[in-house]
Amino acid sequence: MRSKSQNFDEIDNKLLALLQQDADLSQRDLADRVGLSQNACWRRMSRLTEAGILKGRRAVVDGAALGLDLTVFIMIRTRHHDDSWARRFRARIEAQPEIIEFHRIGGEWDYMAKAVTQGMAGYDALYKRLIIGMDLERVTGVFSMEPIFEGRPLVAPG
Amino acid sequence: MRSKSQNFDEIDNKLLALLQQDADLSQRDLADRVGLSQNACWRRMSRLTEAGILKGRRAVVDGAALGLDLTVFIMIRTRHHDDSWARRFRARIEAQPEIIEFHRIGGEWDYMAKAVTQGMAGYDALYKRLIIGMDLERVTGVFSMEPIFEGRPLVAPG
DNA sequence: GTTGAAACACCCTCAAT
DNA sequence: ATTGAGGGTGTTTCAAC
Numbered sequence: 001m002r003s004k005s006q007n008f009d010e011i012d013n014k015l016l017a018l019l020q021q022d023a024d025l026s027q028r029d030l031a032d033r034v035g036l037s038q039n040a041c042w043r044r045m046s047r048l049t050e051a052g053i054l055k056g057r058r059a060v061v062d063g064a065a066l067g068l069d070l071t072v073f074i075m076i077r078t079r080h081h082d083d084s085w086a087r088r089f090r091a092r093i094e095a096q097p098e099i100i101e102f103h104r105i106g107g108e109w110d111y112m113a114k115a116v117t118q119g120m121a122g123y124d125a126l127y128k129r130l131i132i133g134m135d136l137e138r139v140t141g142v143f144s145m146e147p148i149f150e151g152r153p154l155v156a157p158g
Numbered sequence: 159m160r161s162k163s164q165n166f167d168e169i170d171n172k173l174l175a176l177l178q179q180d181a182d183l184s185q186r187d188l189a190d191r192v193g194l195s196q197n198a199c200w201r202r203m204s205r206l207t208e209a210g211i212l213k214g215r216r217a218v219v220d221g222a223a224l225g226l227d228l229t230v231f232i233m234i235r236t237r238h239h240d241d242s243w244a245r246r247f248r249a250r251i252e253a254q255p256e257i258i259e260f261h262r263i264g265g266e267w268d269y270m271a272k273a274v275t276q277g278m279a280g281y282d283a284l285y286k287r288l289i290i291g292m293d294l295e296r297v298t299g300v301f302s303m304e305p306i307f308e309g310r311p312l313v314a315p316g
Numbered sequence: 317g318t319t320g321a322a323a324c325a326c327c328c329t330c331a332a333t
Numbered sequence: 334a335t336t337g338a339g340g341g342t343g344t345t346t347c348a349a350c
Binding site: 020024068094099101103105109140148150 | 174177178179180181182209210211212213214215216217218219220221223224225226229231248251252255256257258259260261262263264265267270274276280298300301302303304305306307308309310311312313314315
Binding site: 196197198 | 317318319320
């Protein structure tokens with residue numbers, strides 16, 4: 001049984017799911033919702049934190065309220081496959097605050113970046129900053145017409 | 159000046175960035191880092207919360223510690239474009255806990271899902287659960303070979 | 317904007333069961 | 334595993350500048 005080897009059970013999973021949805025829940029609320037005493041619940045959180053599973057909390061901000069209303073996935077294919085170019089490219093990517101996620105990927109593209117911009121004008125500005133002098137083979141923006149959901153909690157398979 | 163029309167300044171931006179990176183910072187630490195008194199800093203957080211910009215906090219969990227070590231973006235093209243099919247499809251997607259993000263997208267694909275699975279076997283299982291009976295035209299997994307960064311803070315453009 | 321202080325809630329620990 | 338209780342810490346509010 002895998003849950004045994006990982007040393008956690010359904011209650012831990014529920015705890016993790018709850019905290020990923022709302023880390024402002026008080027110990028009392030948490031304890032109530034998982035059906036444990038406040039004390040036992042706190043011990044579990046401690047264990048999960050020490051095990052490195054709970055890594056901290058982050059504030060959630062409303063992008064739209066900041067004018068960041070367009071989500072776009074940028075697919076990139078490069079002509080260069082040496083280390084020094086890759087480092088330069090990563091630095092370029094990191095310098096773009098609109099890019100909130102970045103992966104090296106398999107398949108017909110080399111990289112994928114997720115960006116959130118102020119409309120299409122914001123994307124265009126980002127695009128120009130991104131490509132200049134990088135000699136990319138191909139770049140295409142895949143636009144989110146409707147972000148149906150984001151940020152769902154990670155849950156350990158049963 | 160746009161920052162004036164949005165009624166917030168550099169300090170608010172710094173506050174939001176800090177909280178998005180670590181919401182466990184105490185009011186004292188926060189205040190120190192933005193160069194404000196604890197009191198003034200707290201008032202700003204209040205304003206940002208009431209304005210709906212700060213929407214809460216979420217716990218961050220280490221996926222790898224749960225065995226969730228493979229990130230994959232699933233591109234989907236469908237043959238159906240009516241409402242009732244779309245609703246059925248969304249319900250199917252929502253029933254898959256590995257899928258943590260889901261967009262309707264423009265371009266040559268209709269939907270994109272981001273999933274985190276226990277290796278390739280986990281992806282294969284998800285894939286089968288996903289497609290059965292949905293009559294999709296085309297589905298392809300774009301695998302993250304290396305998630306270079308994720309979860310960067312949203313920042314309002316200057 | 318600032319400091320300082322008080323009221324309060326919550327967290328964490330401990331003791332006992 | 335549970336309850337209950339204490340001390341300590343941080344948050345929130347308020348008064349005065």
